[in-house]
Amino acid sequence: MSFLRVEDVVAGYGAHDEILKQVGISVEPGEIVSILGPNGAGKSTLLKTIAGLVAPRSGTVEFIGGSIAGLRPREVSRRGVVFVPQENNIFPSLTIEENLEIGGHLAKAEYREHLAKVYDRMPDLAARRRLPGGALSGGQRQLLAMAMALMVGPRLMLLDEPTAGLSPTAADDLFGMVSAIRHDGVAIAMVEQNALRSLMVSDRAYILVDGRNARSGAARELAQDADIRRIFLGEA
Amino acid sequence: MEPVNDIAQLVVNGLMSGAILAVPAIAFSLIFAVLQVSNFSVAAHIALGAYAAYVVNTVLGLPIVAAVAIAFVAAGVVGVASDHLALKPLRRHGPITVAIASMALNLVLENMLRFGFGNTVQALNIPVYRDWVLGGLHIAPQQFYNFLIAAAVMVALFCLLAFTSIGKAMRAVADNPVLADIKGIDPEFISRLAVFIGMGLAGIGGVLIALDAAIEPTVGFRVILPIFAAAVLGGLGNVAGAVAGALLVGVAEELSLLVLPVAYRSAIGFFAIIIALLFFPRGILGKR
Ligand SMILES: Nc1ncnc2c1ncn2[C@@H]1O[C@H](COP(=O)(O)OP(=O)(O)O)[C@@H](O)[C@H]1O
Numbered sequence: 159m160s161f162l163r164v165e166d167v168v169a170g171y172g173a174h175d176e177i178l179k180q181v182g183i184s185v186e187p188g189e190i191v192s193i194l195g196p197n198g199a200g201k202s203t204l205l206k207t208i209a210g211l212v213a214p215r216s217g218t219v220e221f222i223g224g225s226i227a228g229l230r231p232r233e234v235s236r237r238g239v240v241f242v243p244q245e246n247n248i249f250p251s252l253t254i255e256e257n258l259e260i261g262g263h264l265a266k267a268e269y270r271e272h273l274a275k276v277y278d279r280m281p282d283l284a285a286r287r288r289l290p291g292g293a294l295s296g297g298q299r300q301l302l303a304m305a306m307a308l309m310v311g312p313r314l315m316l317l318d319e320p321t322a323g324l325s326p327t328a329a330d331d332l333f334g335m336v337s338a339i340r341h342d343g344v345a346i347a348m349v350e351q352n353a354l355r356s357l358m359v360s361d362r363a364y365i366l367v368d369g370r371n372a373r374s375g376a377a378r379e380l381a382q383d384a385d386i387r388r389i390f391l392g393e394a
Numbered sequence: 395m396e397p398v399n400d401i402a403q404l405v406v407n408g409l410m411s412g413a414i415l416a417v418p419a420i421a422f423s424l425i426f427a428v429l430q431v432s433n434f435s436v437a438a439h440i441a442l443g444a445y446a447a448y449v450v451n452t453v454l455g456l457p458i459v460a461a462v463a464i465a466f467v468a469a470g471v472v473g474v475a476s477d478h479l480a481l482k483p484l485r486r487h488g489p490i491t492v493a494i495a496s497m498a499l500n501l502v503l504e505n506m507l508r509f510g511f512g513n514t515v516q517a518l519n520i521p522v523y524r525d526w527v528l529g530g531l532h533i534a535p536q537q538f539y540n541f542l543i544a545a546a547v548m549v550a551l552f553c554l555l556a557f558t559s560i561g562k563a564m565r566a567v568a569d570n571p572v573l574a575d576i577k578g579i580d581p582e583f584i585s586r587l588a589v590f591i592g593m594g595l596a597g598i599g600g601v602l603i604a605l606d607a608a609i610e611p612t613v614g615f616r617v618i619l620p621i622f623a624a625a626v627l628g629g630l631g632n633v634a635g636a637v638a639g640a641l642l643v644g645v646a647e648e649l650s651l652l653v654l655p656v657a658y659r660s661a662i663g664f665f666a667i668i669i670a671l672l673f674f675p676r677g678i679l680g681k682r
Pocket residue numbers: 171174177195196197198199200201202203204
C-alpha cells in the first residue's frame with residue numbers, strides 16, 4: 159500500500175477535459191518527490207487533481223489506502239494532504255498571524271503548539287506577524303504559504319513551483335526549508351522549474367510531457383542523465 | 395441663525411443621517427466582499443426590516459430593541475432564502491446577471507410587502523421628544539438614539555470581523571475563496587452567513603429609517619442610491635470604507651441644501667458615484 163498513489167488519471171477543465179491524458183505517481187512517507195516537465199505539461203493540473211480542485215474523469219487517487227478522488231479541497235486537507243498553490247497562496251488583507259490562524263483552521267486544538275513551531279522555524283514571520291500578508295516580499299510570501307500549510311500538521315505537502323520568481327538566495331532558503339520540513343517526517347511532492355536544484359533535494363522525480371509520464375526514477379540518477387540535462391538544463 | 399452655525403447644523407444632521415445609511419451600506423459592501431456581487435435587493439430588505447419593526451412595535455407593542463433584533467433575523471432569513479432561490483442559480487452567469495436579477499428580486503419582495511401590508515403608510519409608535527440644544531445646535535433625541543444604535547451595530551460587526559474565528563473566515567473567503575476551501579473553510583456556508591448578516595443589517599437599517607420616517611414598501615428603494623454611492627465611495631467590498639462613504643454622502647446631502655433645492659438632494663448620490671469612479675476607483679480609503 160502506497161502513501162499517495164495516483165494511477166491512470168485523466169483530468170482537465172470543462173471543454174479541455176484531457177489535459178492529463180494518463181498520469182501516475184506515488185509518494186512514500188517522508189519522501190521528497192519532484193514533478194518536472196515543460197510548461198503546459200499538466201504538472202499544476204496533477205497537483206490540483208490530488209488536492210481536489212480538479213475532479214479526475216477516471217483513474218485512481220488514493221491516500222493511505224483510501225480514495226480521495228473527487229473530494230472537496232477541504233476534505234483532502236482534512237486527511238493531511240495540503241496543497242500550496244503557485245499563486246494567490248496567501249490572504250493579502252489578513253495579517254500574517256491571521257493567515258496562520260486560517261492555515262490552522264483544521265487543527266484548532268494544536269494551534270498554539272503549531273504556531274510556536276512555525277515562528278521558531280521562520281522568525282522573519284514572527285517579527286512581522288501584525289503586518290498584512292500583502293505587504294510581504296515574494297520570498298516571504300512563499301514562506302508564509304508553506305507556514306500556513308504546516309499549521310495543520312500535514313502528512314503530505316503539495317508545492318507548486320515554490321521558488322518561481324524568487325532570487326537565487328531566496329530560492330536556496332526555500333529549498334533548505336523544504337529539506338527541514340521533510341526532516342520532521344512530512345512527505346513533499348513539488349513541481350519545479352528549477353530542475354537541477356529540485357533534483358538535488360529530492361529522493362525521486364517524475365517527468366511529465368503533454369499530460370503523460372515521460373520518465374521517472376531516483377533523483378540522483380535523473381540529475382546525471384544526459385537526455386534530461388539536455389532537455390531541462392539546456393546542456394549540449 | 396448665522397451661516398457658520400447653519401453649516402455646523404447641517405454637518406451634524408448629515409452625520410446623523412449618514413450613520414443610518416452606513417448600516418445598509420456596510421451590508422451591501424459585506425455581501426459584495428464575500429460573494430463579489432452587487433445585491434440591490436438590500437432595498438427590499440430595508441423595507442422588510444421597517445415592516446418587522448412596525449409589527450413588533452406598533453402591532454405587538456414591544457420595545458424598539460425587540461424590533462431591532464426581530465428585524466435582523468427576519469431580513470436575514472428572507473435574505474438567505476431569496477438568495478438561494480433567485481440569485482445563487484445565476485451566479486455562474488457572472489456578476490452583472492446577478493446584479494440585474496437582484497433588482498428584479500427587489501421588485502418581487504417589495505410587491506410581496508405591498509400585498510401583505512397594503513399601500514397605506516405606517517408609522518412606529520414612538521414618543522416625540524423635544525430637541526436638545528447644545529451650543530446653538532439642535533439635535534433630535536430620536537436621531538441621536540438612532541445614531542447610537544447604528545454605531546453599536548457597526549462596532550459589533552467590526553468586532554465580529556476582527557476578532558472572531560468566523561469573522562476571520564469571512565475575510566479569508568472575501569480574499570480568496572479557493573484558498574479558504576483548501577484551508578478547511580466551506581465558502582458556500584460563509585457566503586450564506588454573509589448574506590444573512592448583510593441582509594439582517596439591511597433590516598436593522600430599515601428599523602432606523604422607520605424611526606425617522608414613514609413606512610411603505612419603497613422605503614428602502616428611496617435610499618438605495620445613496621447607499622450604493624456610499625459603498626462605491628468606500629471601495630466596493632471595503633466595510634470600513636462604506637462607513638466613511640455613508641458619512642460623507644450624508645453630510646454632502648445636507649450641505650447640498652445650501653446651494654440646491656431639496657428636490658435635487660438625490661443627485662448627490664449620483665454625483666458621489668461619478669466622483670468615486672473618476673478619482674477613487676478603489677475607494678476613498680485607498681485599499682481594501
Ligand atoms: N483553468 C484552466 N482552464 C482551462 N485550461 C487550463 C486551465 N488551467 C490550465 N489549463 C491548461 O492546461 C494545460 C496544462 O496546464 P498546467 O497544468 O498549468 O501545466 P504546467 O503546470 O505543467 O505548466 C495548459 O495547456 C493550460 O493552458
